[in-house]
Amino acid sequence: MSFAHLSVIWWFSSFANSATLQDAENLHQMLKNRSEYDRFIVPLLNQSQNLEISLSLSLSGSDVEFIEIENKVKILVDITTQWKDETLNWDPFEYGFLYQLPIVGDWVWRPQTLIQIPQNDRSKMDQIVEGDNKELEMILRSDGSVHRHTSLGLSLFCSIDTTNFPFDKQSFSFLLSIAALSSNLKFSNTSACQSVGQDSGNPKWTNLQVRHEILYSRAAIKCVVSMERKPLFFVINIILPVVLLGFLEVLVFLIPADAGEKLSYSVALLLSYSVFISFVSDNIPEDSDNVSDLFFYVIFQFFIGSLIIFCTTLQLRLYHRNDEEDIPILYKYIVKFVKVLTCRCRACTKSKIESSSMDGEQVTDPGNPTTSVQEKHAPSKYRKTSRAMRRSKTRGDLTGGARLPVSVKTSHAGDGRLTWQNVSSAIDFVLFWVFLVVQVVLNLWFFYPAYRE
Template sequence: MPRNVKSSDPLNVGIELYLMSIDEINEVRQTISIIAFLEFTWTDTFLAWTPFEYSNITSINVKVKDIWTPDIVLESTLDKQTDLLDKDGNAIISSDGSVLMWPYGRYTVSCKIFIGQFPFDEQTCVFDFLSWTFPSSNIVLNSSSTEISKKYYKESGEWTLKRGKVISESRPTGEDTWDHVVFTIELQRKSLFVVLNIMLPIICISFLNTFCFMLPSDGGERITYCISLFLTLAVFMTIVNDSLPETSDEVSKFGVYIGLQLIGCGLSIIATVFSLYCYHKSDHKHVNVCVQFFVRAMCVSRCHHTSRQQDINNVDENTSNGEFITAASATIVECDTCLSDENGTIHQSPPITWKMVSFALDRLCFMASIVWHVLLISVLLVVMVS
């Protein structure tokens, strides 16, 4: 039984929380820190006096260490629970025995951080106050409000305070019940900074990877270009992962997107290497029938036939009386496959070379890369909005 009551009735202690600012939310440690001051009120019957007998004094200020105080603690705190009430602080005592205290400080508690929707995530953190040694039969905790007061609150640059709820409840513990006053803070991340500085650069870099298949194979810069984009995505992935909790309970959807883009970039490097291998392969080596069918399916042979025929015409214009035949025209004569134009004239199609195979592979990878990036960004937007 608290020593400040004369009857067997439980002592009523009122608790209010006045939030001033969100100091820090540490996603890696999964903690939240706030700057706030509390308001504790109770009635100590041993401290009451008659104002008429003491020069009409109705209230006094005394040191907290000089009076009895309830042992209210903050559950799941990372600080010492006994430091909730500052013994060097002051308390206001009225003539009717009511005591008022306003402890001020930085309160840190553990808070489960859900990162699935990062950077559009919402977090809910709880500040639970209870008596450390007195059950409900001795001390009753309550709050007169249902919402956390925002009178002194200053908006955070990273988080938006959506709502602050207050709940007073009793929980059974052992053979008795214990009163709790729970302050629930609902926060939403301000995502503009992350979108502009992380999301948009990653999406743009990912799309840049598509255009590596449009670079000329004989330029010598394709592999360097692909590897540079791969390393850039790896750096951005490291930056994102460093700001997220080290846990496997939940994975950020945006982190999965970066990982898939990194895999796609790696596949682009492999495809580029294989394309360059085909490009620099000797044209005298035979091309398999299946590969020839793939090249024609990519509409490469007709394009190369047109360009080769233009080269022949240009050469013929510079020759006199048809005295010689170019190597390109000789190559066409050796082809086994024939094409007919709109006038019915039969022309021999050009042979399938390994350079044409390289060109067909680049065309296929370019189209596949466009589909890959559009599909990933569409899925990312859907899961982020939902």
């Protein structure tokens, strides 16, 4: 009879001869009543050899909770431990083909796995995986291998670096070792720390990464866990409102001084920053070594808002000065500089308008090349006149004097003495562009590194 036929016969006989309750009870009593078994001695027939322990630590992203204010992290881990007890084995054929047996109790030798947890004072607190639980469940197989599974909640010290908050990435580590006086207990090469499942259940953190390193000649395992923060909540509730407030502050220089709302507008925006400063400080740890860039960003915006209030106050005092007071040379240069900038822009626009109007002003008659058809003009009552022309016309009508030419009237209208109102308007123009550039540079400094990462 071939080997294949024997395998088929054995497979059918295994179902025919299934283990009964009496077989399980007999096997349990036989293993528990062994006189030569001692649960305090490493279960090796040759004590000079090493007993390898396979440990697997699993961690899910939904089981990680960072407490930034306390510099702590809470995790829930699943630990699976396997080893081989050379004194606990049996012949499955004698017990109804029973290959494994679930056992409960403290009469079986088991390794005490320690988790070394770092504390605030840089010390380490050891915590036994199974603690003092004597009713620990295990699975014993016929070849002597033991399988143990347990879940454990840990609270670890974590030095949280919030420099790049809310675009930061946090990591923490801990050690796994074996509590034993003998040196013949080692972790196997299959021992590992790994992540399981999806981290979509964590509303604050994502991209869980778990790695491990076997240390001290397989006497300890170092597990390193890292996660990235989800920044969308902080972008919508902090960053975006602060950015919009920063650009709204610049618009204070576009409000006319006669409106009487410049100072109250800037003060209202400045008070809004105090709300965001308190909100940021409540969500990051009180650490002077690693201060968040977002905190600096809000403080800079608060400082810019204070500077805008200072400039607005001075600008309003200049606007309400008496025109009989002399204007310093510095203010005259500022007004001249603004006029040069605005006149160049107006000159470019005027040249484009004149070039387009000259193209359609005169049309040559093909029948008579010497004559040209003039453009039709609207009646004088529909023509638009300037304010200076209307004032001069009204003044001439009232006095009954002779009307001056249009060129003379417009020249008199343009000859105006420099006033403090002109100085205030020029300063508004300069400050608007200065603070607008400052806002653009400040936002690039803060957002470009996060965008590059």
